[in-house]
Structures are given as structure tokens and as C-alpha cells.
Amino acid sequence: MISNTGFVVFIHPEQATTAIPAGxxxxxxxxxELLQSSFGYGRQYVERQNRLALDPLTLALPGDGPAVLRAPPITPQGPLPEFGVFRDATPDRWGRRLIENKLQRLDPLAESVYLLHGGANRTGALDFRDDPTSPAPVNELAQLLDLGYLKEAAERVEAGEIIPARLEKIFDAGSSMGGARPKAVIEADERQWLAKFPMPGDAFSMPQVEYATLMLAREAGLQVPPLRLEDIGEKRPVMLIERFDRIRAGDGYSRRHFLSALTLLARHESDSPNTSYADIAEAIATHCAADTIKADLAELFGRMVFNILVHNNDDHLRNHGFIWDGATGGWRLSPLYDVVPAATHAKTRHLHLGVGHQGRLATLPNAMTQHGVFGLTRPQAIDLIEQIAAVVREWKNTFETAGVDGQDIDHISHAIRSPRDAGLNAL
Ligand SMILES: Nc1ncnc2c1ncn2[C@@H]1O[C@H](COP(=O)(O)OP(=O)(O)OP(=O)(O)O)[C@@H](O)[C@H]1O
Ligand SMILES: [Mg+2]
Structure with a gap:
């Protein structure tokens, strides 16, 4: 059956705790199957002083002329049926499984259903409502004490079981965010956090290893949100990463508008492996404020180098994000998230995104082939690599401090390479 579903898209302006209709x-x-979408800005929104284009490429604000109805971008793979910015605010594999479980449906649902069920905890500053006067969706925030229940519920969802009433909090807490791994939003110490759960089928203590890797990235000088490791009385702990798109404001939270790199580059998901870090660098140079471009380019180069050294090959375009920064009037690379080393016995390694002139080959000399694109002179790029390499060389200390056990450290030692093996001496 063909149907047309309409939503009013709301946005929370920076620092505000209530949202306004944008279009x-x-x-x-x-x-x-989603066949097509269209979006038109509302006249009042366009006339606002602090109006913000929801997506600078595909949804640039109209000038003074009549309101235009827009369609999603056309990519090398053909026209997209959906706007990336709204897809970024919609759950992915994990959230979709939860929504299907909640509605007790085995078959995939319409995109509009997933979109709506993302609720108040969704990524970024957008909200979707039936009409301009509809009340804001309310989702009670789960707390630290709920972690054990949420994890039990997540396991049941992964096992395809129906959730008993006592575990139903998972639907509000877990359905909103993107990604494939089981996760939930919780509140602790007046902040919002993304909790990532261990699952019985994991080959190692995944959230703990992610925590240790992100701590290592922070030691290496990269921008990493506050992190916590929570013991829930089981062998493997839960990782919490503070949400960078929620800021405490009075009794509530304000929101920050988010775009994945996939959206800012207007790519189709299947274009992701044909995209490179240099392409993201170009997006930074185009969409970030002049004052911040240099820092964000160097940060991106550092992330690429770090991913080479720890062999994080899940560095796809949704795992890079941007946050709107009203203070500078531009987009900024979001803090780092979702970095996990991938163990392998292969000597030749590749990242998901292109690294340099030798394509996706994960070596430091390949990273150096394009240092200029990241605004770095050769000596600056080598300094940055050496700074990161010096920290990664000592990775076991950080992992041991994070409580990663010997077996998991052995496993991860097949992922993290000595900088020399990644080509440091050839620079
Ligand atoms: N600290 C954070 N603050 C706000 N949003 C975040 C944060 N960390 C992650 N996100 C958002 O949530 C999404 C899912 O998180 P994450 O990538 O960690 O999950 P995942 O399930 O491991 O993903 P994947 O499917 O790539 O393996 C991200 O794509 C990003 O949009
Ligand atoms: Mg991810």
C-alpha cells in the first residue's frame, strides 16, 4: 500500500530547552519501503534571526523567494530516498530491533514508524511531531541503578524474546540512538550518557576495551568525551560515554544539532568505502568556521593515525560526526566515539575509509602522502604521529588500568601494532 506520512520537524535552538517548528x-x-521524501521550511522559521540550515548542503535556507520543496541529494549511486539529516535522527539496527520488539512485529516497519519512535532521546536537536501544536514527546530518563535491568532487557531483545513488563524501560531508554550494538541512554550526575552493554556472544569484554581505547585516544591528545566504566555485578562492565549533543540547562537539557559525516558529504551508505579522510577534510574546510578549521583538520589527521595504529577498521562515515557550534557560527568535528581495535593475523591492514595515495592501506607512510590536505607541514604531521605513537606504544598500561584481563589483552595485541610495524621508521 502506498502512503504519504507528514511530520512537522522541530529543532531545539542552541541553549534552549524547548523546540520550534522548522518545516x-x-x-x-x-x-x-521509503520511495521518496520532500521537505519545505516554514515561513516563520525562515524569517527567524537565529535560523539554522538543517543540513548546509541539501537543505540550505531559501532566500527571499517563494518557499521551495526540496528532495534528498542525488549520489553516484542514484537519488537517495531519505534526507541524511533525518536519517541521522532515526534509530539504526539496534533501535529498530527494539521498536519491532515493542510493537511485536517480526517484519521490517516503515521508515516513518522508526522515525517517530526515536522519541525524545534521539541523536541531535531534532524532534518529529504530527503538527505544530503537538506537545513535545516525553521519555523518562533511565538512571544508573537501571543499568542491570536495561542490560538484561537488551540481552532478551537480542535473543528475540518478548520483554516482560518489569523490563519495559528499555524501550524508552534504548530505541533512540543509532548504531548496531545494544545501548541505552541514561542520566547520571545531571548529565546524559550513552551506555554500551556487553553481550553474551562477545569474543571479549567489548565495552571495556572500547573504554580503554578511548582513554588511550585521550592520552594521545584526541578530543574524547567523559567516560565511565560501570560495574553491574557481572563479569563484564558497561561503558558510559557522555552525550555531546545534550547540555545541562537549568532543570533540563538543551540539545546540539548533529550531522554524521555521511550526511555532510551527501553520500550513499554504500559509497562509504570509496570515501577518504581527505574527503572529510574537505567538508571541514567547507563547512566549519574559519577559526576552527585548522584544529579540526589536525584532529581528523590524528584520528586517522590513531585508527591505523590500533587497527580500528570500523571507521565508516556514520562513525564520524559534526556538531553545530553557534559560538563560532560553523560546524565542528564532534568528539570521538566508537573506536574499537579489530584483531587480525593479517600483516597488511586496511581501514574502512581511504587514508592516502595508497588507498585504504593502514600505514603511516600512506597517511603522510596527504598531510597538506590536513593543513599540516611535513614536520608538523611527523610530530603529531610521533606524539600519538609514543602513547599507543604503551597501550597495555592503559588497558590494564581499565581492568582489561590478560586474555583480552592477548586478543587485542593482534590488533594494536607497534608504530614501527605501521611504518614509523620509513617516514
Ligand atoms: N558521546 C556521544 N554523544 C552523542 N551521540 C553519540 C555519542 N556516541 C555515539 N553517538 C551517536 O550514536 C550513534 C551510535 O553510537 P556508536 O557508534 O558508539 O554505536 P555502535 O552500535 O557501536 O555503532 P556501529 O553500528 O557503528 O558499530 C553514533 O553513530 C552517533 O550518532
Ligand atoms: Mg557506530
């Missing part, structure tokens, strides 16, 4: 989104769907 109207219409989705044309045939059962579970």
Missing part, C-alpha cells in the same frame, strides 16, 4: 517533512512509502 514539514513528507515521506512517500510503499509498505516498508
Amino acid at each position: 514539514r517533512l513528507t515521506l512517500l512509502e510503499q509498505d516498508a
Whole structure:
């Protein structure tokens, strides 16, 4: 059956705790398949002083002329049926599984259903409502004490079981965010955190290793949100990463508008492996404020180098993000997230994104082939690499401090390389 579903898209202006309508989104769907979408800004929004383009490329603000109805971008793979910015605010594999479980449906649902069920905890500053006067969705925030229940519920969802009433909090807490791993949003110490759970099928203590890797990245000088490791009375702990898109404001939270790199580059998901760090650098140079470009380019170069050294090959375009920064009037690279070393016995390694002139080859000399694109002179790039390499060389200390056990350290030693093996001496 073909249907047309319309939403009013709201945005929370920076520092505000309530949202305003920005425009109207219409989705044309045939059962579970999204055929087409269109979006038009509302006149009042366009006339506001602090109006913000929801996506600078695809949804640039109109000038003084009549309101235009826009369609998603056309990529080398053909026209996209959905705007990336709204897809970024919609759950991914994990959230979709939860929503299907909640609605007790086995078959995939329409995109509009997933979009709406993302609720108040969704990524970024957007909200989707039926009409301009609809009340804001309210989702009670789960607390630290709920972690054990949320994890039990997550396991049951992964096992395809129906969730008993006592565990239903997972639907509000877990459905909103993107990504494939089981996760939930919780509140602790008046902040919001993304909790990532260990699962019985994990080959190692995944959230703990992610925590240790992000701590290592922070020691190496990269921008990493506050992190916590929570013991829930089981063998493996839960990792908490503070949400960079929620800021405490009075009794509530204000929100920050988020775009994945996939959206800012207007790519199709399947274009991701044909995209490079240099392409993200170009997006930074285009969309970030002049004052911040240099720092964000160097940060991106550092992230690429770090990913080479720890062999994080899940560095796809949704795992790089941007946050709107009203203070500078530009986009900024978001803090780092989702970095996990991938163990392998292969000597030749590749990242997901292109590194340099030798494509996705994960070596430091390959990273150096394009240092200029990241605004770095050769000596500056080598200094940065050496700074990161010096920290990664001592990775076992950081992992041991994070409580990673010997077996998992052995496992991860097949991922993290000595900087020499990654080509440091050839620079
Ligand atoms: N600290 C954070 N603050 C705000 N949003 C975040 C944060 N960390 C992650 N996100 C958002 O949540 C999404 C899912 O998180 P993450 O990438 O860690 O999950 P994942 O399930 O491991 O992902 P993947 O499917 O790539 O393995 C990210 O793509 C990003 O949009
Ligand atoms: Mg991810």
C-alpha cells in the first residue's frame, strides 16, 4: 500500500530547552519501503534571526523567494530516498530491533514508524511531531541503578524474546540512538550518557576495551568525551560515554544539532568505502568556521593515525560526526566515539575509509602522502604521529588500568601494532 506520512520537524535552538517548528517533512512509502521524501521550511522559521540550515548542503535556507520543496541529494549511486539529516535522527539496527520488539512485529516497519519512535532521546536537536501544536514527546530518563535491568532487557531483545513488563524501560531508554550494538541512554550526575552493554556472544569484554581505547585516544591528545566504566555485578562492565549533543540547562537539557559525516558529504551508505579522510577534510574546510578549521583538520589527521595504529577498521562515515557550534557560527568535528581495535593475523591492514595515495592501506607512510590536505607541514604531521605513537606504544598500561584481563589483552595485541610495524621508521 502506498502512503504519504507528514511530520512537522522541530529543532531545539542552541541553549534552549524547548523546540520550534522548522518545516514539514513528507515521506512517500510503499509498505516498508521509503520511495521518496520532500521537505519545505516554514515561513516563520525562515524569517527567524537565529535560523539554522538543517543540513548546509541539501537543505540550505531559501532566500527571499517563494518557499521551495526540496528532495534528498542525488549520489553516484542514484537519488537517495531519505534526507541524511533525518536519517541521522532515526534509530539504526539496534533501535529498530527494539521498536519491532515493542510493537511485536517480526517484519521490517516503515521508515516513518522508526522515525517517530526515536522519541525524545534521539541523536541531535531534532524532534518529529504530527503538527505544530503537538506537545513535545516525553521519555523518562533511565538512571544508573537501571543499568542491570536495561542490560538484561537488551540481552532478551537480542535473543528475540518478548520483554516482560518489569523490563519495559528499555524501550524508552534504548530505541533512540543509532548504531548496531545494544545501548541505552541514561542520566547520571545531571548529565546524559550513552551506555554500551556487553553481550553474551562477545569474543571479549567489548565495552571495556572500547573504554580503554578511548582513554588511550585521550592520552594521545584526541578530543574524547567523559567516560565511565560501570560495574553491574557481572563479569563484564558497561561503558558510559557522555552525550555531546545534550547540555545541562537549568532543570533540563538543551540539545546540539548533529550531522554524521555521511550526511555532510551527501553520500550513499554504500559509497562509504570509496570515501577518504581527505574527503572529510574537505567538508571541514567547507563547512566549519574559519577559526576552527585548522584544529579540526589536525584532529581528523590524528584520528586517522590513531585508527591505523590500533587497527580500528570500523571507521565508516556514520562513525564520524559534526556538531553545530553557534559560538563560532560553523560546524565542528564532534568528539570521538566508537573506536574499537579489530584483531587480525593479517600483516597488511586496511581501514574502512581511504587514508592516502595508497588507498585504504593502514600505514603511516600512506597517511603522510596527504598531510597538506590536513593543513599540516611535513614536520608538523611527523610530530603529531610521533606524539600519538609514543602513547599507543604503551597501550597495555592503559588497558590494564581499565581492568582489561590478560586474555583480552592477548586478543587485542593482534590488533594494536607497534608504530614501527605501521611504518614509523620509513617516514
Ligand atoms: N558521546 C556521544 N554523544 C552523542 N551521540 C553519540 C555519542 N556516541 C555515539 N553517538 C551517536 O550514536 C550513534 C551510535 O553510537 P556508536 O557508534 O558508539 O554505536 P555502535 O552500535 O557501536 O555503532 P556501529 O553500528 O557503528 O558499530 C553514533 O553513530 C552517533 O550518532
Ligand atoms: Mg557506530
